[in-house]
Amino acid sequence: xxxxxxxxxxxCGRFTVIASDFGSDYRTHTHVTSEALYASLTRGVTWxxxxxxxxxxxxxxxxxxxVTAMPIWFLPGIFxxxxxxxxxxxxxDTTAFNVVHEFxxxxxxxxxxxxxxxxxxxxxYYTPSYGTVQAVKPDRRLTTxxxxxxxxxxxxxxxxxxxxxxxxxxxxxxxxxxxxVEGMREHGQCTTGWLELPPRYGVQFRSFExxxxxxxxxxxxxxxxEMTDYVTFLLPEGPICLPAFYLNLIPIxxxxx
Numbered sequence: 017x018x019x020x021x022x023x024x025x026x027x028c029g030r031f032t033v034i035a036s037d038f039g040s041d042y043r044t045h046t047h048v049t050s051e052a053l054y055a056s057l058t059r060g061v062t063w064x065x066x067x068x069x070x071x072x073x074x075x076x077x078x079x080x081x082x083v084t085a086m087p088i089w090f091l092p093g094i095f096x097x098x099x100x101x102x103x104x105x106x107x108x109d110t111t112a113f114n115v116v117h118e119f120x121x122x123x124x125x126x127x128x129x130x131x132x133x134x135x136x137x138x139x140x141y142y143t144p145s146y147g148t149v150q151a152v153k154p155d156r157r158l159t160t161x162x163x164x165x166x167x168x169x170x171x172x173x174x175x176x177x178x179x180x181x182x183x184x185x186x187x188x189x190x191x192x193x194x195x196x197v198e199g200m201r202e203h204g205q206c207t208t209g210w211l212e213l214p215p216r217y218g219v220q221f222r223s224f225e226x227x228x229x230x231x232x233x234x235x236x237x238x239x240x241x242e243m244t245d246y247v248t249f250l251l252p253e254g255p256i257c258l259p260a261f262y263l264n265l266i267p268i269x270x271x272x273x
Contacts, residue, residue: 020163020249020256021170022194023057025093027158028178028187030109030151035228040147046103047228047235048093048181050212050266051077053160056181056188057173062086075232083267088169091256092212092235093160094227095152101210101227109153114146158188161209161256163199163249164268170196199247199258206246206257207239213262220261 035045054077055063062082083089094101128135164170178189205222212233218224224238240246245260263269 018163018165018199018247019167019170019196020161020199020251021173021196022159022161022192022251022253022256023173023190024192025158025160025179025188026155026191027095027152027181028189029154031095031156031181031186032149032151033182040145042147042149044108044150044152045228046095046101046108046152047210048158048160049233050090050092051081052182053090053093054081054083054088056179057090057162058086058088059179078267081267086169087166087268088162088164089266089268090163091161092210093158094210094235095156096159097156103152103156107153107156109151110148111151112146112148157191159253161249161251163258167196194251194253197249197251199249201245201247203243203245205240205243206248206259208237208257208259208262209254210235210237211258211262213265217261217265220259 031044032042033045033048034042036043058081060081062085064080064082066079077083095103095107097103097107128137162170162173173190173193175190175193178187180186181188210227212235213220214232215229215234218226218234218236220240220242221236221238222241224236227235227237229235240259247258247263249256249258
């Protein structure tokens, strides 16, 4: 059994997650990953501190968070404007920066730790000293959908709750919630909403639209290529369809068996 609930949040401050850097012209993503939403909307209660090996560290979210201890997951959160995930310029803000000599960070000198001591070096040529940073303006709406085999976990969300989102410590607040609905298992050819999937899963779709693409994931929606098992949730905002290959990927899959 699987339940779902649509959630709308607003960002209380400017939201910036670097999507691309053209020299020193930083553009922001206009979505939030499923993993970031889990860390934020669960307040990090299942976080498992561990030593990180930067040279050889597996990108396995389950090593950092014990999702099965709190079996809830989220579709990628999309900043929406008038129902469209493509934010117009009026929803975005660009700020210019011009960094002069400072201790840290500095554009004239660089600092590294070696054997526990702070070492000063010359500034690398690729460190930008001026440019622009793009951000999503405050009070914009972010839509997502939470689903879980536990109805009680979804019912704990309430309007006006606030959460800390991401390393930049942006605050988000719930402004609207749907009722909790039960999923219906079906078989056939479904059309999905926005899903976060590894890039290789693009071949699962007969037709599709890509909102964002990175080395790690696609934010993608479309009609699946083959007949498959899927779960449908009839939400007021529209039906949500989760195909079997997506359910097999998410960290709460063990709780669904």
